[in-house]
Structure formats: C-alpha cells, structure tokens
Amino acid sequence: MDAAGSQVANECAQYAGQHQNGFITTQGGNLLCSKIIHLITDNQVKSQVSKVLHECEQRMYKSVAFPAIGTGQAGLSSAKVADEMLDAIVEFARQKSVQHLQTIKIVIFQTNMLRDFYESMKRREDSDSSTTESESWLSMFKSFFWGRKQSSEKKKSMILEKKVNLVTFQICGESQEKVDATESWIKDLILKEQFENTISDEAIENFDETHFAILGDLQRRKQVTIEILNKLSPPQIKISGISRDVCSVSLEVQEMVQKIKSTVEEQSKAELLYNLVEWRYLGSNDSFVAFDKLTNMQLEHAKMAKKRYLNVKIKNKNYKVDLNTLRATDDQGKTKTLQRVTKDEGK
DSSP states (O other): OTTTOHHHHHHHHHHTTOOBTTEEEEEOTTSSSSEEEEEOOOSOHHHHHHHHHHHHHHTTOSEEEEOOTTSSTTOOOHHHHHHHHHHHHHHHHHOTTOOSOOEEEEOOOOHHHHHHHHHHHHHHHHHGGGOOSSSOHHHHHHHHHHOOOOOSSOOOOEEOOOOOOOOOOOOOOSSHHHHHHHHHHHHHHHHHHEEEEEEEOGGGGGOOHHHHHHHHHHHHHTTEEEEEETTSSSOEEEEEEEHHHHHHHHHHHHHHHHHHHHHHHHHHHHHHHHTTEEEEEEOTTSSEEEOOHHHHHHHHHHHHTTOSEEEEEETTEEEEEETTTTEEEETTSOEEEEEEEEOOTTO
C-alpha cells in the first residue's frame, strides 16, 4: 500500500464497507498497473482467485498479477495456496468463453515458496499426458502464464521428403498357384519387418528448423518415414519402416524431446527466480546491465551453494566471477564489477 501511494489509500478508505463479492477495485496509483483489486481476506483462496479472474474478463483486462494470497498474515501454507490458486486458474482456462484475459502471473518473493508452486504445476503437467482434446487445458494454462503465442501461420502436419528406392520382384513358377503362394510369402516377410511407433509430447510444438533438419537426416540414413502431426494436441511424430530402424530413430527423437523439455523447465525456473533477484554487471557507460535469465539463475545457485568462482559469458567473452568480491575477470585480466539486487515487493 505504501508503494501505491496516498491516492490508493484514500480510495480504499472511501470504498470501505461498499465491497461486493469480497473485493474492491481502485486505480493503480504509483504502481505500474492500471487497476488494483483489493481482496477481503477469508482464507478461501480458490474462490477469491476465481472471482478476480472473472472480474478481469468481464472488465476486458488483458493481464493480471497475483501475490501468493494468504501466505502472509493469514498464515496459510504455500503448498496449499499453490494448489488452490492453480486449481482456480485451470478451471478458468478451461472455459471456452474467455476472450480478453491473456496473461496471468503469480509473483512470488519468498524463495522457499518457489518449489511449492513449481511442484504444483509439474503435477498438473504430468496428469495431462493422456488428454486427447483438440487443445489440452495444459496448453491453455501455459498460455495464460507465458502469454498466448501469436503464430503467423496455422499448424500443419508434414511428411519429410523421402527418396524411395523401389525393388521389383519377378516371380516365375510351374503354375499360377505356386507363383501366388510365393508372392504371398514375400509380402508376409515384408510385413513382418514393418513397424510403426508414435511419440506424443507437448515439447514437439517447440521443434525448429534445426530439429527438422535432424529428422530429415535420420530419414535419409535409415529405412523409415517420419510424419509430423502438429494439428493434434499434444503434437505427434509418427515413425514407420523397418523395425530395427524405427526403434533406433524413436530413441533419438525421444532424446530430442527430452532435451527440449529440460530446456523449457530450466527457462521456467529461471523466469521464476528472476522475479526474486537480478544479477548485473557494470557496462561501458557506467550503468549496470542485467545478465540473461539463465546466467542469472546460475549465479544465484552458485551463491546459494557457497561456491567461490563461476565461469560466465559477457558479450560472448569468457569471465571468471569471484562470488565473494563480486568481480568478473576476463582472459586478459580486465575486470567488471557485479551487482546482486533483491527485488522488493513494492517495486
């Protein structure tokens, strides 16, 4: 309230006792937002979050940011709050009528709460693996947290170009019956060697040109056909061909998918941590410049682990950071001053 300023405090005093549905709305004051929705605490976290989300949609707001409701003076556990808040957001995201609200953020300033919210999200992700709807609720759920993707073209299924070498069998025999029997035997042999495997995962949506080039190379080197089904949710990669090659290619594709999932998970963790603390280095114009979010997380983890040194890159140059003196030294002995800034709740 102090950060919002006296104007907001006066509005709250003016509207006190006039609240409906458990909240009142004021101007944003000195904060970087257009409105502030003040909740009347009743420990019903899920219900309160749901009411705010519907209020935002009704008023055609595009984004909303929540604190970890009830974890302060109300004394609710962060794990319980995480589950209730995310339950409310999931139910809201499932509704087909949502048109205006595009981004939902939960701002967490206490380091110990991050794991509870992260684990709650992971449980929902794991339970979503069996969905077959045209767009899974998890995809919608993610779109609210990270913003809806604006794609310039529609998703489409694709089959990688494949050069096929035809083999012709000429069968000669004493009778038509023996020729037919031989033809049937050859077809059975071919079918026994054929196999098909389908890999379904949300991470396939993040495949880029590099991944498609790798798939194309696998298809050229192996006796397989690879089909990418982007229209499905989750997206699929279908691999068909000779059994041994289908198995080996499937393993390589699964490794690609796992690497993407690990990268996305690291980026999510880095995003959450960036809301708490920001590492900076002194730039050429005597002003501090923020590290990228992954390096920011590496620096913070190294500090928490009480490491003395960490190697980082600044503008593609290698630096060795002394975490005690907060100085980074390059290969030529030149140094840069570092700064660690804890983000305050009011800013």
